Amino acid sequence: MSKLAEVDYNQYLRVHKLPTTWCAGCGDGAIMKSLIRALDELQLPRDETAIISGIGCSGRFSGYLDYNTLHVTHGRPLAFATGMKMAHPKGKIIVVSGDGDSLAIGGNHFIHACRRNIDLTLIIINNYTYGLTGGQVSPSTPLDSSSPTAPYGSIEPTFDTCKVAMAAGASFVSRTVVASPLHMDKMIKAGLSHSGFSVVEVMSNCHINWGRKNEYAAAADLIKHLKDRSTFSAEESEADGKHLLGILRQDAEMKEYATTYYQMVEAVQAKMAEKKGA
Amino acid sequence: MNNTSGRLEARFCGVGGQGIVLGSTILAEAAIFYEGKYASQSPTYGSQVRGGPTKVDLIVDTQEILYPKATHLNFFLAIAQSSFKKYFCDIADDCTILIDENLVIDLPEDILVGTHRKLYKIPVMEMAKQEFNNNILANMICLGVTQEVTQVVSTENLLKSIQKSVPAKHYDKNVAAVQMGIELARSRKQQELVV
Amino acid sequence: MPGQIYALTGNQIVARAAIDVGCRFYAGYPISPSSEIAAEMAKALPKVGGAFIQMEDEIASMAAIIGASLTGKKSMTATSGPGFSLKQENLGFACMTEVPCVVVNVMRNGPSTGMPTFPGQGDLMQAKWGTHGDHPIIVLAPAYHREIYDETIRAFNLSEKYRQPVVLLSDETLAQMSGRLEIPDKSELIVINRETPKVGPKEYKPFDQSQGLVPPLASFFEGYRFHVTGLTHDDTGFPTENTTIAEQLLSRMRRKLTENLDDILKWEDYLVDDADILIVSLGSASRSALQAINEARESDGIKVGMFRPITLWPFPEEALKKAARNAKRIIVVEMNEGQMALEVERILHRTIETVLRYNGQMISPDEILNRIKSYESCEAAKV
Incomplete structure (x- = not known):
């Protein structure tokens, strides 16, 4: 059995900002460590990398990681990232967001980032809920869940993040679960290595604000539940509505937006030079 | 009619797609680039649809134009009934009105009564079709009439401006249409003298 | 050196000035009557190696220019009423994080969808208070073609100098009318770039x-x-x-x-020294006021002058007080229900008159002239 890579995490963290504000047992910590392992292995140049996050527990990622970091308004990190990428196309930009941030208030930015296939990596932490504000219903809260804004059970149909991403045109789409750190490392690394818009959905646990109201008050119980609710089998996922894990799409040939734009810039300038010469 | 104040207020109206803004632009740019004057153009600005009433107000002045809306039109051109009705309201006492008589049929009976206004009825669309086999040149015939009536810029500078605004291969045709407009207006003026 | 003469619309001038002052990133969303600014930038930016992007919505385009500005590129977006409302969220973010950027609001008649292709000046207070919380904001309100050029340049310069979003308020009339513009020679252009740190990364504090x-x-x-x-x-x-x-x-x-x-405020005093009547107006409305003033002086011998804020926010308070010192009457002329009138009243602590219009029509010089004269004649009658 393979083991997690050994990494000096502190090297990548703003250690003076620790400990994190996340609840004990929260999946965010495990995901941040997985991201660090991927960054370490890929050795992305630190100064050429930016991490952008929005509002929610996932929003805290940008504060802890020692990179160019930007913590923006609710739902908007992809829009800020798009501007930044277009202004500085050499930059590697990672967006860390949640299900509320990216699927609800930021839903429009999400589908359009997919459509453009702009070279950004979106790690979307899906914990079924708005954790930071107390567990309200999000577009991924399971039906019938109990929540402060669904005290009689949620009647909101849910989004399948990955299907939305694929339908909207993202060239890399994958899903993983916080219960499987090795798989998480693999997916995040693959997402970061991809050139084009890459979506890595991580099913994660908010045992405090979703779990407690839905019979999974202990972190371990909820993590186990998430593992049980996940599968590598497309058939099983179809049949039982389980979360399908793995790389669901990887298309390296698809045109990347920023590259296409700057090719156009070159063509325009070449034409100008030609005109001047003539 | 080029009034002593050196100011011209003109309105060109038709329906979207007739190209009336181009004529106005050519005059405005002739005034700005070749005569050192001020000119402002305020087009109707609406939903971008073809066939709807459209107009452009052109003001040419020797001084900076402050209020950019026309209030005392010295020249009014309409090549569509709908736009005539909608926009003729601001015509001044000395206004020269140019209409395409085939397209603008319904005029207020008293439009000239008790005024110094002049009415030019010229079938510009038909003439453009006959002479150049091209409807769009109607607006260049109109430009020629406007030029002859208002003398707001010199004909030489008008031609320079046309050269700048239209593709080289269409220049001769456009100038011929403008020339035709100038001639038409001239003969009209002579008729008036005879009368 | 004499400048070059152009015939351009207000919207074209904004884009032209932005490119001249070094704007290299634009994000926008189509909205009348500002869309031509986006179209001009889409054409011009590739030629200078800059980036243009039409975003999925107004919120995103405001976000994108902040993201871009953080890479050091001068950035701009343009919009109109409804879009300006949507931009307020991230405009506040730019204020809070002190990221330079320029937001153009080509005002149209509101509220809501209102009259998209007709002018208005109803966003004066929104430009100051639109985003939540106490926040600094600089708002510039040009009135003439050349001023649109100069104030766009100044908007970028102030934004870079003070790490501050700057709002340029245009309106449908200014944006759509084309006219003569003399652009100064490049050598006369003043370009200010943001100050970058003199210390190394270890010592650097972005809000020190x-x-x-x-x-x-x-x-x-x-x-x-x-x-x-x-x-x-x-x-x-x-x-x-x-x-x-x-x-x-x-x-x-x-x-x-x-x-x-002293550095930020800009205003115009027009014949205020001997003015019995002081008109306070701004933007395109002030053009009508100026014509009315000239006519009142020439034809009727009435001494009227005008105070016109070019920097609208912060409001040039002391300059207004000075201009109003000898005036017996104050008339505020604006295309809204009296937003600037409130500010003038607050500053001068005196009764003011207004000529207002909020139906999508420009205020005509005659309306202003009537107000100047009607009161004058009834004053005379009293005597």
């Missing part, structure tokens, strides 16, 4: 109060690896809940402007 009112701003991807957040933050840029620091931060942001008024 000891660096004066405007701490230098590093760019992303240049080795500084700092943090920017919309949360209340300390000198290092990290969130804090320390109430003393929160107060210091907001005070410094306010003082950035209040202690640099």
Whole structure:
């Protein structure tokens, strides 16, 4: 059995900002460590990398990681990232967001980032809920869940993040679960290595604000539940509505937006030079 | 009619797609680039649809134009009934009105009564079709009439401006249409003298 | 050196000036009557190696220009009423994080969808207070073609100098009318770029109060690896809940402007010295006022003058007081229900008259002239 890579995490963290504000047992910590392992292995140049996050527990990622970091308004990190990428196309930009941030208030930015296939990596932490504000219903809260804004059970149909991403045109789409750190490392690394818009959905646990109201008050119980609710089998996922894990799409040939734009810039300038010469 | 104040207020109206803004632009740019004057153009600005009433107000002045809306039109051109009705309201006492008589049929009976206004009825669309086999040149015939009536810029500078605004291969045709407009207006003026 | 003569619309001039002053990023969303600014930038930016992007909505385009500006590129977006409302969220973010950027609002008649292709001046207060919380904002309101050019340049310069979003208020009339513009020679152009840190990454604090009112701003991807957040933050840029620091931060942001008024404020006094009547107007409405004033003086011998703020916010208060010193009457002329009139009343503590219009029509010189004269004649009758 393979083991997690050994990494000096502190090297990548703003250690003076620790400990994190996340609840004990929260999946965010495990995901941040997985991201660090991927960054370490890929050795992305630190100064050429930016991490952008929005509002929610996932929003805290940008504060802890020692990179160019930007913590923006609710739902908007992809829009800020798009501007930044277009202004500085050499930059590697990672967006860390949640299900509320990216699927609800930021839903429009999400589908359009997919459509453009702009070279950004979106790690979307899906914990079924708005954790930071107390567990309200999000577009991924399971039906019938109990929540402060669904005290009689949620009647909101849910989004399948990955299907939305694929339908909207993202060239890399994958899903993983916080219960499987090795798989998480693999997916995040693959997402970061991809050139084009890459979506890595991580099913994660908010045992405090979703779990407690839905019979999974202990972190371990909820993590186990998430593992049980996940599968590598497309058939099983179809049949039982389980979360399908793995790389669901990887298309390296698809045109990347920023590259296409700057090719156009070159063509325009070449034409100008030609005109001047003539 | 080029009034002593050196100011011209003109309105060109038709329906979207007739190209009336181009004529106005050519005059405005002739005034700005070749005569050192001020000119402002305020087009109707609406939903971008073809066939709807459209107009452009052109003001040419020797001084900076402050209020950019026309209030005392010295020249009014309409090549569509709908736009005539909608926009003729601001015509001044000395206004020269140019209409395409085939397209603008319904005029207020008293439009000239008790005024110094002049009415030019010229079938510009038909003439453009006959002479150049091209409807769009109607607006260049109109430009020629406007030029002859208002003398707001010199004909030489008008031609320079046309050269700048239209593709080289269409220049001769456009100038011929403008020339035709100038001639038409001239003969009209002579008729008036005879009368 | 004499400048070059052009015939351009107000919208074209904004784009032209932005390129001239070094704007290299534009994000926008189509909306009348501002769309031509986006179209001009889409055409011009590739030629100078800059980036243009039409975003999925107004919110995203405001976000994108902040993201771009953090890489050191001068950035702009343009919109109109409904879009300006949507931009307020991230406009506040730019104020809080002190990221330079320029937002053009081509005002149309509102509220809501209102009259999309007709002029209005109903966003004066929104430009100042539109985003939540106390925040500094600079708002410029040009009235003439050449001024649109100059004020667009100044908008970028002030934004870079004070690490501050700047709003340029145009309106449908100015935006759509084309006219003569003399653009000054490039050698006369004043271009201000943001101050960058003089210290290395280890010592750098992006909100360092000891660096004066405007701490230098590093760019992303240049080795500084700092943090920017919309949360209340300390000198290092990290969130804090320390109430003393929160107060210091907001005070410094306010003082950035209040202690640099000489540099930021701009206004025009027109024949105010002997004026019995002072008109206060701005933007395209002031053009009608100016014509009315000239006519009143020439034809009727009435001594009327005008005070016109070019920097609308912060409002040139002292200059207005000075201009109004000898005036017996104050008439505020604006295309809204009296937004600037409130400010004038507050500053002058006296009764003012207004000529207002909020139906999508420009105020005509005659309307203003009538107000000037009607009152004059009834005053005369009293005597």
